[in-house]
Amino acid sequence: MAKTTPGETVPVRQRGVTMKDVAKYAGVSRTAVSFVLSNRENASISEETRNRINEAVQELGYRPNAGARALASQRSDWYGIVTEIVTAPFAVDIIKGAQDQAWLDRRFLLIAPSDQADAVGPNQGLEDAATEKLLEQRVEGLLYAATFHRGVHVPASANEVPTVLINCFDADGKLPSIVPDERGGGRIAVERLLQAGHTRIGVINLDPVIPAAVGRLEGAREALAVAGLELDPELVVSGYATADGGYEAACRILDRYPRQDGPTALFCLNDRMAMGAYDAIKERGLTIPGDIAVIGFDNQELIAAYLRPKLTTVALPFEKMGALGVQTLAALTAGQPILADQQLVDCPLLERSSV
Structure with missing residues (x-):
């Protein structure tokens, strides 16, 4: 027995307490316990008995058998x-x-x-x-x-x-x-770059066969088409979905054209690739966003919120x-x-x- 208040004792709570134990402790029938615990509305059980049963449940630590209840109710x-x-x-x-x-x-x-x-x-x-x-x-x-x-x-x-x-x-x-x-996300990213005045936009793509790569690239093309522009295939490079992959892809894009003809913005199809692109841009003495704007995708907060400058990105919901x-x-x-x-x-x- 475990002491609670002076002069009062209750059983130590144990696992495996049954309705029979509750009934015995409350001095009532097992049927009465079942009716009270199932909130049986038409049961003729006094308020005093209900209280006694509920107190016994609390003091003994009784829990209903979820498996048995699920089997009986199919829920x-x-x-x-x-x-x-x-x-x-x-x-x-x-x-x-x-x-x-x-x-x-x-x-x-x-x-x-x-x-x-x-x-x-x-x-x-x-x-x-x-x-x-x-x-x-x-x-x-x-x-x-x-x-x-x-x-x-x-x-x-x-x-x-x-x-x-x-x-x-x-x-x-x-x-x-x-x-x-994915398509809507790619569209909104490029729309933002167009709104900022960029028309030469490079895309650092994921594995080109996965749904994210297909949808995001389609969305980018749609946004450009609405603006009367086409995506230059020379400005689209696929890479591994890592910072190293983004760095290598950005180097290829940035070195493909003389600076005056190169992209003024990069749309990176995930944030890790954007992190690598940041390094490639800065190695060439360029600034973000002054010389090149960058947008990522995924909103990996440990990356996007802590890059400098902080990365504008499209969030996966x-x-x-x-x-x-x-x-x-x-x-x-x-x-x-x-x-x-x-x-x-x-x-x-x-x-x-x-x-």
Whole structure:
């Protein structure tokens, strides 16, 4: 027994307290406990008895068996999320957005990590096991979230419950997805450069076959076309999505033409490449944004906010995608129709000092 106030003792809280224990402690029947805990409105139980049962619950530390309750009601109030993001903090705001929205809906997230994708792909065996483990917990639906925008093959068992993909899309075209509007992001970046008076714009591209590279480049071309301009193919260079890759690509662009004919702005398709481009520009005695303006993409804050000058960039809407993923999953689990198989989320421009 554990002392609380002088003369009063209560049992030390233990795991595995049952309704039978609560009933015995409160001096009532197990049925009365069940009625009170389930808020049975038509049960003829006095207020004094209800209070006694609730006090026993608190003092004993009773918790309902979530598994049994889920089995009986076919509802668990849990969503599962399979993601590599726990090992890649760049996109961790997807989890934050999903978790915050789930909490607003009185739902909770169970997170099962998978290996981060690489050139070969994620560890399919681990993803299968993670999905299976979540389904064993009787989650009402699944989210599948990726670090970067790409097509994925989801474990077949995910089809047993409503499933929504975030920052990726189903390569088999069967499941709904939430992805960034890459084209809109590329368009808004180049529109900002045009607004600042730049017409000779270089583009440091990602791997040209991935969705981000394709969409962002299409958006850049659209913005130029509206202004009556074309993108000079000599000013488009693809590189590795790293600072070194950005540095090498920027060197090639800047050294391709005499200075008076070269670009006055660079659109870098991620912030790490923009960081490398900064070095290439400064090595040539040029200033940012006085001689060359620079815009990045992704809003990796540890880069964009701490470069000098601070980097104007287009943000990937990770938190919003996470929230929208949960909203879409909630609609599916409730049997409601959704707007589209793939929903695009706007990528906003964050103005800093590099344009």
